[in-house]
Amino acid sequence: MGKIIAVANQKGGCGKTTTCVNLSAVISSFGYKTLVIDMDPQANASIHFGVGIHRLELSMYDVLTSNTKISNIITKTQLENLEIAPSHINLSGAEIELVNIIGRERALLEKVEEVKNDYDYIFIDCPPSLGLLTLNSLTTAQFVIIPLQTEFFALEGMDKLLKTVEIIKSKLNHELSIVAIVPTLYVEKTKLAQEALEKIFLYFKDSVTRTRIRRNVKLAEAPSHGIPIMLYAPKSYGAIDYERLGEEIIAKLKKE
Amino acid sequence: MGKIIAVANQKGGCGKTTTCVNLSAVISSFGYKTLVIDMDPQANASIHFGVGIHRLELSMYDVLTSNTKISNIITKTQLENLEIAPSHINLSGAEIELVNIIGRERALLEKVEEVKNDYDYIFIDCPPSLGLLTLNSLTTAQFVIIPLQTEFFALEGMDKLLKTVEIIKSKLNHELSIVAIVPTLYVEKTKLAQEALEKIFLYFKDSVTRTRIRRNVKLAEAPSHGIPIMLYAPKSYGAIDYERLGEEIIAKLKKE
Numbered sequence A, B: 001m002g003k004i005i006a007v008a009n010q011k012g013g014c015g016k017t018t019t020c021v022n023l024s025a026v027i028s029s030f031g032y033k034t035l036v037i038d039m040d041p042q043a044n045a046s047i048h049f050g051v052g053i054h055r056l057e058l059s060m061y062d063v064l065t066s067n068t069k070i071s072n073i074i075t076k077t078q079l080e081n082l083e084i085a086p087s088h089i090n091l092s093g094a095e096i097e098l099v100n101i102i103g104r105e106r107a108l109l110e111k112v113e114e115v116k117n118d119y120d121y122i123f124i125d126c127p128p129s130l131g132l133l134t135l136n137s138l139t140t141a142q143f144v145i146i147p148l149q150t151e152f153f154a155l156e157g158m159d160k161l162l163k164t165v166e167i168i169k170s171k172l173n174h175e176l177s178i179v180a181i182v183p184t185l186y187v188e189k190t191k192l193a194q195e196a197l198e199k200i201f202l203y204f205k206d207s208v209t210r211t212r213i214r215r216n217v218k219l220a221e222a223p224s225h226g227i228p229i230m231l232y233a234p235k236s237y238g239a240i241d242y243e244r245l246g247e248e249i250i251a252k253l254k255k256e
């Protein structure tokens, strides 16, 4: 019975995709059957796994706006226990097409029902917005992981994200809960990062993971090779940090 | 007669706000009467100028969705020649409210007509998406500045952005042209940045600015003090780079 986890934050460039890709990869390497759903029209998660997005006949766009099943588009990755439902640029059209559809926030949920018992964990990569694609992801998921860059603007945006989670929880998805706030792009020695981290701990206490994802250029190089960090640079800080995060998230989810 | 410049890129966290804020600040310091229009519901540019966004009675949300004039919300900044039309979280509602409005991509243009001759330069900060807020910004502007992080995903997204600019140019705004591609968050010594820069030069040749905005922690600290880099840390690399960029952009715009 799949645990479904949305990786969400409307702030741009805070490490959603890098976290979704590398965390799901690590968890699949522990032996869990894992699916990544790419809900971002930028298709960065799909690209990160080497999916040729320009050659796709069908993508999450078709799943959300036509009667295409999600099983029609799910494809293998380089990792044995990890599959992906890829995105495509056209997905940006879905937000406008869905606006006037009855039950527009549940379009994804209805399609994921078909496959959710086939996986132990399902991760959803969200775009940098609180529009319909993210609302669909939060309506489908039981858990949210919030990557939070240890810098000023990141904290500013948290109120709005937390309010949105509350609204979805009360109106559309009573199960939804925040399982983890992950400090990302962390530069250990700067005053900025230290102050940001202290603030994050003050507000979010135990939801904040012990693991910080440190800034590591290997994490920014991996996507151009179409593979997750654990295959690209297994001894790097990036790989070590996501391995630790994987263990920590599994432990947190087992308590839920 | 105001030159209107949109700062746009659907990729998150590539330095749109940091560029919009600091470039407009530098240009205003050259003596030009300058306006910043914050079209991002995250309101980061407004926050960066110390605007108390939670205490605003009216914002760009009201300008776009009611008969509020943009002159009703324009407010001073700490810089003599620089004013701002601030944003508010509610602006994310505007994208949905505008979807079914006739001429929905021109909502901003109609409101900016009132003030565009009061300024030499108008900069528009865009959200990380190609939705209606960015489409409105691109329909209003004569020029686009594209900040481009010197990393892999940044280049991936360029095709879609360029196509969007082409579509807007042909259907809604024949004047629109890309005045500059600005390499941002540049870390001089990494292979990743070098390779990204070479690719950017290959595709975009003369549109790429000589000035690279180097990664400099002062740029990430400034927003928490509510002031642009030139006031926060005038001797920092961040301030030097944006000063140079200001001169380069003025020169490029004078040729247009």
Ligand SMILES: Nc1ncnc2c1ncn2[C@@H]1O[C@H](COP(=O)(O)OP(=O)(O)OP(=O)(O)O)[C@@H](O)[C@H]1O
Residues within 6 Å of the ligand: A011, A012, A013, A014, A015, A016, A017, A018, A019, A040, A042, A044, A126, A127, A128, A184, A185, A186, A213, A214, A215, A216, A217, A218, A219, A220, A221, A223, B010, B011, B012, B013, B128, B151, B152, B153, B154
């Ligand atoms: N810990 C890290 N160290 C170094 N680079 C990183 C790290 N995490 C992410 N990056 C790089 O930073 C950029 C932004 O990261 P990423 O794309 O994962 O963020 P995002 O939140 O998914 O962005 P968006 O809002 O556009 O979806 C990318 O170029 C990525 O490769």
Ligand SMILES: Nc1ncnc2c1ncn2[C@@H]1O[C@H](COP(=O)(O)OP(=O)(O)OP(=O)(O)O)[C@@H](O)[C@H]1O
Residues within 6 Å of the ligand: A010, A011, A012, A013, A128, A151, A152, A153, A154, B011, B012, B013, B014, B015, B016, B017, B018, B019, B040, B042, B044, B126, B127, B128, B184, B185, B186, B213, B214, B215, B216, B217, B218, B219, B220, B221, B223
């Ligand atoms: N050259 C730089 N050096 C150091 N930090 C920077 C630099 N440019 C931007 N930053 C920081 O990186 C983060 C992302 O920058 P910024 O918010 O300007 O990007 P953006 O494209 O406007 O993001 P969004 O897509 O969310 O609107 C911010 O925390 C900002 O303070």
Ligand SMILES: [Mg+2]
Residues within 6 Å of the ligand: A016, A017, A018, A040, A044, A126, A127
């Ligand atoms: Mg992403």
Ligand SMILES: [Mg+2]
Residues within 6 Å of the ligand: B016, B017, B018, B040, B044, B126, B127
């Ligand atoms: Mg911004």
